[in-house]
Amino acid sequence: MASTAARRHAPIYTGTRIPSPIPSVLKVDPALREDDDILEVNFGPNHPSTHGVLRLIVELNGERVEGVEAVIGYLHTGFEKNMEQKTWWKAITYPERIDYLSFQINELAFVLAIEKLLEVEPPAKATWMRTLLCELSRIHSHLIWLGTGALELGAISLLWYCFRERDAVLDLFELVTGVRMHTRYFQAGGLAEDIPPGFFTECRKFADMFPGRVDEYEALLDRQAIWLERTKGIGLLSAEDAIALGQSGPVLRASGVDWDLRKVEPYLAYDQVDFDVPVYFNGDVYDRYKVRMDEMRESTRIVQQCLDGMPEGPWIVDDRKIVLPPRHELHTSMESLIHHFKLVTEGYRVPVGEVYVAIESARGELGCYVVSDGGPKPWRVKFRAPSFVALEATATTVAGSLVADLIAILGSLDTVMGDCDR
Amino acid sequence: MTFADVPGFASASEERGETTVVVETARLREAAEYLRDERGFNFLADIAAADYLGWNERTVAGYWGHREGRDINRPGSWGLAKKPEPKAKRFSVSYHLVTVVSGARAAARVRLQVWCDDGEPVPSVVSVWPTADWHEREAYDLMGIEFEGHPSLKRILMDDDWEGHPLRKDYPIGGEPVRFSGAE
Numbered sequence: 001m002a003s004t005a006a007r008r009h010a011p012i013y014t015g016t017r018i019p020s021p022i023p024s025v026l027k028v029d030p031a032l033r034e035d036d037d038i039l040e041v042n043f044g045p046n047h048p049s050t051h052g053v054l055r056l057i058v059e060l061n062g063e064r065v066e067g068v069e070a071v072i073g074y075l076h077t078g079f080e081k082n083m084e085q086k087t088w089w090k091a092i093t094y095p096e097r098i099d100y101l102s103f104q105i106n107e108l109a110f111v112l113a114i115e116k117l118l119e120v121e122p123p124a125k126a127t128w129m130r131t132l133l134c135e136l137s138r139i140h141s142h143l144i145w146l147g148t149g150a151l152e153l154g155a156i157s158l159l160w161y162c163f164r165e166r167d168a169v170l171d172l173f174e175l176v177t178g179v180r181m182h183t184r185y186f187q188a189g190g191l192a193e194d195i196p197p198g199f200f201t202e203c204r205k206f207a208d209m210f211p212g213r214v215d216e217y218e219a220l221l222d223r224q225a226i227w228l229e230r231t232k233g234i235g236l237l238s239a240e241d242a243i244a245l246g247q248s249g250p251v252l253r254a255s256g257v258d259w260d261l262r263k264v265e266p267y268l269a270y271d272q273v274d275f276d277v278p279v280y281f282n283g284d285v286y287d288r289y290k291v292r293m294d295e296m297r298e299s300t301r302i303v304q305q306c307l308d309g310m311p312e313g314p315w316i317v318d319d320r321k322i323v324l325p326p327r328h329e330l331h332t333s334m335e336s337l338i339h340h341f342k343l344v345t346e347g348y349r350v351p352v353g354e355v356y357v358a359i360e361s362a363r364g365e366l367g368c369y370v371v372s373d374g375g376p377k378p379w380r381v382k383f384r385a386p387s388f389v390a391l392e393a394t395a396t397t398v399a400g401s402l403v404a405d406l407i408a409i410l411g412s413l414d415t416v417m418g419d420c421d422r
Numbered sequence: 423m424t425f426a427d428v429p430g431f432a433s434a435s436e437e438r439g440e441t442t443v444v445v446e447t448a449r450l451r452e453a454a455e456y457l458r459d460e461r462g463f464n465f466l467a468d469i470a471a472a473d474y475l476g477w478n479e480r481t482v483a484g485y486w487g488h489r490e491g492r493d494i495n496r497p498g499s500w501g502l503a504k505k506p507e508p509k510a511k512r513f514s515v516s517y518h519l520v521t522v523v524s525g526a527r528a529a530a531r532v533r534l535q536v537w538c539d540d541g542e543p544v545p546s547v548v549s550v551w552p553t554a555d556w557h558e559r560e561a562y563d564l565m566g567i568e569f570e571g572h573p574s575l576k577r578i579l580m581d582d583d584w585e586g587h588p589l590r591k592d593y594p595i596g597g598e599p600v601r602f603s604g605a606e
Contacts, residue, residue: 021573023552073579243522246553258525352506356518369470373506384468392556
């Protein structure tokens with residue numbers, strides 16, 4: 001169906017716009033430089049609209065961007081190196097700090113990688129709860145994107161509305177895990193704790209309320225001439241260029257590619273819930289906005305279905321070699337005490353092997369490559385950060401645009417610098 | 423799916439549902455072009471380099487002390503339950519490839535892998551998949567892999583004048599010189 005729809009749409013542009021020979025650097029035409037009119041401007045690293053610390057070296061001809069080079073690494077904190085020094089279960093705290101806006105999805109990627117190496121299957125309740133929390137995480141991430149993205153283009157009021165709903169999501173996280181961000185709720189084998197009573201009613205209240213709120217946001221923006229002027233036809237990226245540049249997630253789907261890892265390679269309970277993949281065909285800032293708006297609605301649908309279909313039963317596997325024994329057993333059972341002590345001091349051992357787990361984060365394909373040498377610590381962890389890849393498309397999308405649109409385009413790629421620099 | 427006809431094919435293995443195809447380092451670009459053009463692997467998801475220095479050097483784990491007692495201060499004295507297989511060379515570079523087709527509801531994935539020693543060049547695949555640009559710069563920056571034919575191979579995450587490659591196993595974890603101390 002989607003492929004016929006794609007055929008009906010005219011190509012966004014023909015040929016490729018990826019700069020050559022360096023795909024991520026747009027160089028000023030030497031003939032233009034002769035005119036002596038080129039102004040080199042440092043955009044960032046500290047600028048409110050860079051979503052972190054990104055530096056762009058922009059070369060301007062009047063108001064037009066003729067050259068651009070992204071300089072990253074200001075937020076590099078060596079997560080991957082750190083994780084090699086921690087036991088497997090301590091290392092779970094690190095991934096969520098990498099992409100701090102969709103933290104649970106990042107946590108999930110690493111936990112799924114451990115489970116793939118251990119060949120452990122979490123119980124159904126854990127799988128469904130993970131699905132639910134990941135979708136709430138996606139909503140959380142998109143809300144921040146929408147609020148800040150609209151703010152950058154002058155729609156200040158939207159930020160307050162988005163952060164109101166974001167706070168409601170964080171309240172739900174707090175209700176389940178006790179923490180608002182960086183929850184560390186997923187364990188290898190399941191969840192850290194059982195789902196507390198009261199969560200389902202609160203979550204259902206949110207899920208019932210939220211689609212109406214998305215309609216409100218859309219009403220605020222879609223009937224606003226300034227928003228439409230500043231987003232339509234800007235920051236073009238064709239489907240071929242998007243694939244060549246490794247783009248994924250909403251950026252790829254806004255370029256007319258029907259591609260979602262939740263559908264293509266279903267993990268968790270995504271093959272048991274019903275949802276659509278929003279695809280738009282103009283490849284501009286506006287379509288990326290539309291994809292994310294629709295995704296928030298679809299995520300709410302998934303949340304509703306998770307609430308309806310949440311199975312009963314244990315929340316974590318009963319394997320004392322990888323899972324802490326129940327607290328009350330420590331007082332009566334010597335074996336439990338030994339297991340607890342060994343797990344906390346030494347950690348569990350993960351069989352030798354290398355795996356690559358790819359899941360659909362709020363920003364696209366989030367990959368986690370893990371190598372284990374059979375010991376209690378990971379040998380190598382590497383994250384395929386979607387923000388890192390998204391920034392590679394800067395040079396292609398901003399070519400020839402106005403400097404004011406640069407901010408809109410950069411925002412539409414939805415990069416989180418923590419994720420980019422790791 | 424068989425990969426024996428990939429140019430420079432060295433070995434293939436299937437583990438935990440993932441296919442790894444190892445090719446000769448010198449013929450990597452040829453293999454990459456073949457996989458993209460003939461097999462439809464149009465999407466390069468990731469390039470991951472790993473350092474295997476010290477791999478399988480630790481001793482087998484044991485809970486009993488021997489005549490000399492247990493050396494608790496030796497790094498890695500926890501040991502391993504079983505020694506892993508030794509690796510052919512020090513570094514591996516893994517290219518995670520996907521077939522992206524709009525509207526598809528299944529995809530093929532393959533891990534294209536090459537092995538190299540310190541300083542041994544690996545052909546760049548920027549001309550095959552433009553997205554490799556930053557991935558290769560990252561592998562160079564953090565792991566010190568030299569990519570031959572990369573249009574602009576320079577550091578990306580660390581400072582331009584940084585010394586060493588932090589993700590290598592022999593990079594010191596503690597005790598680096600402080601760059602901005604008050605004494606200077």
